[in-house]
Every structure is written in structure tokens, then in C-alpha cells.
Amino acid sequence: MNVAGLSLRDLEYAVAVAEQRHFGKAAERCAVSQPSLSAQIRKLEDTLGIALFERTSRRVLLTQQGEAVIRQARVVLEEARRLLTVARGTEGTLTGTLSVGAIQTLGPYLFPHALPVMRRHLPNAQLVLSEGRTEGLLEELREGRIDAVLLSLPIDTEGLATEALFFEPFLLAHPAGHRLEDLPSIGLKDLDPNELVLLEEGHCLRDQALVACGATARGMRHATGLETLRHMVAAGTGYTLMPRLAAGEGTTVGGLVAYRKFEGDAPGREIGLVWRASDPRAPGFRDLAQRLREAPPPGMRPV
Amino acid sequence: MNVAGLSLRDLEYAVAVAEQRHFGKAAERCAVSQPSLSAQIRKLEDTLGIALFERTSRRVLLTQQGEAVIRQARVVLEEARRLLTVARGTEGTLTGTLSVGAIQTLGPYLFPHALPVMRRHLPNAQLVLSEGRTEGLLEELREGRIDAVLLSLPIDTEGLATEALFFEPFLLAHPAGHRLEDLPSIGLKDLDPNELVLLEEGHCLRDQALVACGATARGMRHATGLETLRHMVAAGTGYTLMPRLAAGEGTTVGGLVAYRKFEGDAPGREIGLVWRASDPRAPGFRDLAQRLREAPPPGMRPV
DNA sequence: CACATTCATAGATATATCCTATGGATTTGT
DNA sequence: ACAAATCCATAGGATATATCTATGAATGTG
16 A cells, blocks of 8 residues: 555544544534545545444444554644645744643633733734643643643643743632731631632642642532632632732622732742644744743743 | 645655656656646645746756755655554564665675575565665665665764674685785785775775775775676785675685685674664564574674 | 757546435434 | 434535646757
């Protein structure tokens, strides 16, 4: 079998099916009809002489061989995309569509500040933003569905490249009028784990808060998102650690939430930009990180 | 521009043109008509938005951008071929067509011994052999036109992987009846650079002989190949260093050439197997090297 | 100046890909 | 248990793409 018998389009179809685990959705993503996509997948399977997918008309599964083939297909497609950037002479720069993800406890608060910076620095890029949790975002990043992620460091950097941007302190967010207001200054040791409210599992902020407070999670109240968490504080359920960026102007829920800095070495998290180590646009990402570092949002500390 | 608009077939066409610098020959190699190939190349250039080749109806040149694109096209094709081996489940093994090159001063003398070993060890491979000089062979290797090379180490290993096989001593080849026959034993110091005959430039053996004898090449007689060199010795032009494998049975040119071992630490060269570091068949090459090491031709010394 | 070489063009044909419509199998909801 | 919904496969016809042969135009060569 000659390599010329393969089609990059078919590989894209196969990767789409592998990711969506659904022929119809994959077809939609590839902008073809489902029968066309089915036919091409079948042709590809014939060409390779193996079954890539197990179809049970109700669910689509990757065969074991299929998994290995899809992994390699992603490599082929990445190199082919790179060919296009080489041809454009824009290798190493950020142009065209650029998908940037951010963790949910950061994106909505950082993007309003960072987007103008990014737009100015990357006038030739179309930015596509998304949000998720660390684990999901890194999977999407590794699979090439997104190009870069803004998240809290450190992470498992296997196959990834990282640039630290700044240190974001945590503030104490407590119900207005809470007895903690009487203290002249607040340290982590003043917190009572029983009064702590957290995000649900999977959010890195949850784990960081637990570590900072030296507490364990058992039996603790939890919220599904940062805004829910804020409203739980407003409702008097307890207090929590709030990232500085999420505690800006007009975030007191009508005065029901109060924020306070910690004395001494404040808890917080390091925010960084992450991309695939294999991405040829590394210099562009490093430039971008530098710009973001030079224009940090108010309240951030340099790393 | 989407990656799906690219065709692997077109990339193969382009690589073929880049290598042959000739549309007709490239078409032949790709088993299509020349107009078809021309049309596809033109389409590819349109797709990429750049000119890959400069055609002056008399010669075909790669443009500067074309060079970068072809380099990347080779990467894409290599990864695509790898996809096929992954699908076949034969990754890491040597199957299918295997092109092996050897330097000219080694191939004709080593292959008769090594080929049976290789055939037995790789029953599923079709071996294609070629000969050349170190520089040319390594270029072909890097470009993927051949898969492995047998040559004299050390070499510049940038991007290549190497396994040493054995040490091949050099013998002294002198005209029968030469006065050196009177010496009870021979060392390098007994040689007179003025009587030395060498291969022409480009042969690694030439350089090795010069280094071994501590001589410079100026004004020296030279031969275009090892057999020519042997006949120059037979004709009494002088003596030379002959690789052990090239001095086997029946190589005395009717008794006109005599071979003699050197006393002490004999000069010689280390023979090794080289392949692309990026080649996924590395384990297969290492296995092959091990087999060749275990069954060295007579007179070779282990490394 | 005739001739060979070499890439491009033209027109016809074959192949590959795609779409819409529909079928059959399985799961879900009532 | 039965109707509805979901989902992949198949069929047939339309379109796009790739390929071939024959030929032309440009550039060197003897």
C-alpha cells in the first residue's frame, strides 16, 4: 500500500469520529453529509485493512488498532498543518485561528483585561475562546482542538511548554458583617475549616484552597461555579478564598460579600500560558506571554 | 486554507520533482503522465499560494520557499508512511522494501557475506542495495531515498542513529616481489609516502590511509575505485592500504599483488550501520545490527 | 537552421466524492 | 408492548477531480 492512497481529508474525518464518537456529529464538524463521511471512513478502513471503529448503531467505539492509527493520524495532520504555515512563511508566528482556553475560575475575569492586549499584539489572529477545567483543557490541548491554555501552575508538563505570567493572590471573601471583620488583620490561621465553602471537585481552585487552609474536604459544602460560590457567601453559608481577579469592582452582590487581603505571605496561584511543545509557533507564544506579563491586570504580582 | 485541501499524492509528486529536478522523470517515478503531474503541481502551488519551482523549460529549480515546503512535505510523508506501518501492526520491524546503501570500498566485498544473514533474518523484507560514497549516501539517507547505510565510522550523527558492527583491519597491498617482502615484519613506519597509491578524493578510505601513514596527498597517484587501485598495485605503481574484506581469496591479480598484515596495532576502520534517528523501525535496525555483529565476515575484529 | 528536449495546454474520459432520500437496527418513552 | 427517536448504512444520481493522449511553445544543441 502506497502512502499516496491515503487522504488527509479522510484522516480528518477519522479523527473527528474518534473524538465525537458519533458519525453524525463528526460529519457536521467536517461540513459534509453523514453518508459521505461514512463512505470515506469505510474506504480508509479498507485501505488500511483494519477496522478503526466498532459500530453498534447506538455507540461508536475505537478499536485498539484504531486508537494507534488515530494517534498517528493526528501527528500526520499536525505536520500537514505545519506545511501550510511553512508555505505561508508565518512559521513561528500566531496568525489565523487561535483557540485559547482558560480555566473557569480565571477566564471570565482575565479575558476582559487580556483580550485587548492580545488583539493589539496579534492583529492577524482570530481568537476563539473557551473555558473548562484543567484536566479537560489539557486534553483538548494535547489533541490539538485548542492551541493554548491559561491556567494555574504547576501542571504535568509532559509534551507541553509553559510560560508563567503572574501570581494571583487569593482574597478572603466572607459575608458582610461576619465576626472576622472585627479582626484588625487576617491570616490563614484565623480561618475555621468548618466555615469554608468550596467549589466542587475538578476545580484546581478547590484543591489550592484546601491546601492553603490545611483542611480536608469531607462534609464540606460545595458550589458548582465561582459565581454560585460567591452567592453562597452572600447568603451567609460561609467564607471562601476568592482569586483577586474575581473580586473586582461591583462583585459584592449588593454589599453582601466583603473581601479582605491576607496579611503576610498571602495564598494565591501562579497563572501561566501553556501550549504543545511540538507546536512550531512556540516563539509566538513566548512573545504573547511576554506581552501579557508586561501588562498584568491590577492586583497581580510579578513572578 | 484547510489541511484537507492538501493531497499526500501531490506532496509525493512535488518531492519527486524536487529530487529529480525534472518533471518527466518525476512523472515516471510516480507512474503518472507528465501532464497529470504538472497539473497537480500547479494545483498544489495554487493551494499554497506560492511557487515551489522555477521552470525555465530547460531546467527546474526549487524556489527558496519551495525548499522549506519540500522539507516539510518529506516530514508529512514520513509520518503518513508510519501511519501505514502502525495500521499493519509492523511498527518497529523491518518489512517491505528496505533500501540499504554501502560505501564502494565495502559493499562489493561485504554484501556477499552479509546478504545471506540479512535474508535469513528479514524474510519479509525486499532488499534493495546501492553503493556510493559517504557524503552522497548520507544525503540519500537523510532524504529518505534509502533506509540504512553501511559505512566507516565515525560520521556526523546529526539526526542519525548508529550501531557499530566490527573493526576491519587494513592490510598492506604491495606488488609481488617488492623489496618490502624482505622485512620480517611490517609496521606503518616502514611505508614511504612517495610509494603510496590512493583512491581519488571523496572516498573515506583515502583519508584514512593518509592519516594512518601520516602523509599528505599532494602529487600522489590516485585511482577511481578499489579495483583500479588494486590493478595499479599489480602494475607496480606502488603500494596501498587494502581493507581486509577486499583482500580475500583470488584477489592477487594472478599473483601480482601480495597482502601482508601489519604488526602491532594495525590500522583499520570501524564499520557501522546507520539509519535516520526519526525512523520508527529503530528496534528493527538494532536487531539487524546485532545479527551482523554475531556473524562477522572472517578476519573482522569485534568492537 | 533543423532537431531534440522539456514543460504547458486542450479536450476527452475515468474515477472519486458528494448529496438527498431511504432503510434497518437499537434504544427510549409511554 | 408499541410508537417514536436516534443513528449508521445503502442506493442512485450529480458534481468535481484526476488522468490520459495529442499537441504546442520555448529553449538549447549540432
